[in-house]
Every structure is written in structure tokens, then in C-alpha cells.
Amino acid sequence: MSGPVLAAGCVLWRRAPDGGPEICLVHRPRYDDWSFPKGKLKRGETALEAALREVLEETGHHCVPGPALPTARYTANGRPKEVSYWAAEATDGAFTPNDEVDRLAWLAPGTARARLSRPGDRIQLDAFLRAGPAESRPSAQPGPPGV
Numbered sequence: 001m002s003g004p005v006l007a008a009g010c011v012l013w014r015r016a017p018d019g020g021p022e023i024c025l026v027h028r029p030r031y032d033d034w035s036f037p038k039g040k041l042k043r044g045e046t047a048l049e050a051a052l053r054e055v056l057e058e059t060g061h062h063c064v065p066g067p068a069l070p071t072a073r074y075t076a077n078g079r080p081k082e083v084s085y086w087a088a089e090a091t092d093g094a095f096t097p098n099d100e101v102d103r104l105a106w107l108a109p110g111t112a113r114a115r116l117s118r119p120g121d122r123i124q125l126d127a128f129l130r131a132g133p134a135e136s137r138p139s140a141q142p143g144p145p146g147v
Contacts, residue, residue, distance in 0.1 A: 008051035009038025033117035061093030
């Protein structure tokens with residue numbers, strides 16, 4: 001048997017009108033679950049390339065990747081699986097339901113945490129929230145003291 005199934009995804013977020021983050025979750029009818037956009041790597045694709053492709057395919061949104069988040073490791077269909085994650089800020093796009101993802105929800109962090117179907121996915125959300133959305137922007141530079 002070969003190594004683990006490799007996949008990648010993002011904790012996709014955007015600014016809510018109140019200034020806080022909204023987290024994007026997708027509903028997959030095949031599994032009847034709510035999760036972060038993610039999917040298997042294609043041949044020759046890096047994990048980050050796969051994560052960004054999967055976000056676009058599943059949500060219709062482009063995004064800017066931020067820092068890496070903890071890797072998820074679990075067994076799926078009897079095989080070990082490793083999913084690499086990044087925080088990613090949504091830029092533009094629009095969701096169109098499809099066979100793989102029929103619903104998308106932008107949720108406050110607490111609501112997203114409660115809606116996640118796989119309790120293990122909360123590790124990535126919690127890591128994102130500990131870092132904070134401003135630090136999840138790749139262009140975020142520390143300002144002078146007191147700013």
C-alpha cells in the first residue's frame with residue numbers, strides 16, 4: 001500500500017459588516033456534511049495549489065492564502081489521509097451550486113464551529129482564530145508601536 005491520501009484546503013474567510021471574520025463552510029450532499037473547502041491533490045500539484053483550486057471549484061471564490069494551519073490526519077475509507085490547510089481571505093467570486101457542493105454558508109466563528117460535521121475540523125478553525133484574521137493576511141506587516 002502506498003502512503004496516505006494527500007489533500008488540501010482552506011479556512012476561507014471574509015470580513016463581516018461588523019468587522020469580524022465570517023467563515024465559509026460548504027455542504028457536500030454526497031456525505032451530507034459541512035466542512036471547509038478541500039480536496040485531493042492532482043498529479044504534480046503542490047498542496048497550496050490544490051487548496052486554492054479546491055476553494056475556487058467548491059465556492060466560486062478566489063482567495064489570497066495566508067499562513068499554514070495544522071494538518072488534519074485521519075482515516076477515510078480505510079486509508080490514512082492528510083489534509084494540509086491554510087487560512088485564506090476571499091477576494092471575489094460567486095457561488096454556484098453543483099453536484100459536489102450544493103450549499104455554502106458564511107458564518108460567524110462560533111456558528112461555524114458548531115456546524116462543522118467533523119469535530120477534528122475545529123482544530124483548524126481554532127488555530128485560525130488564535131492567530132486572528134489580520135495576521136492571516138499575507139500582506140500584514142507589523143506597524144510601529146502604538147499603531
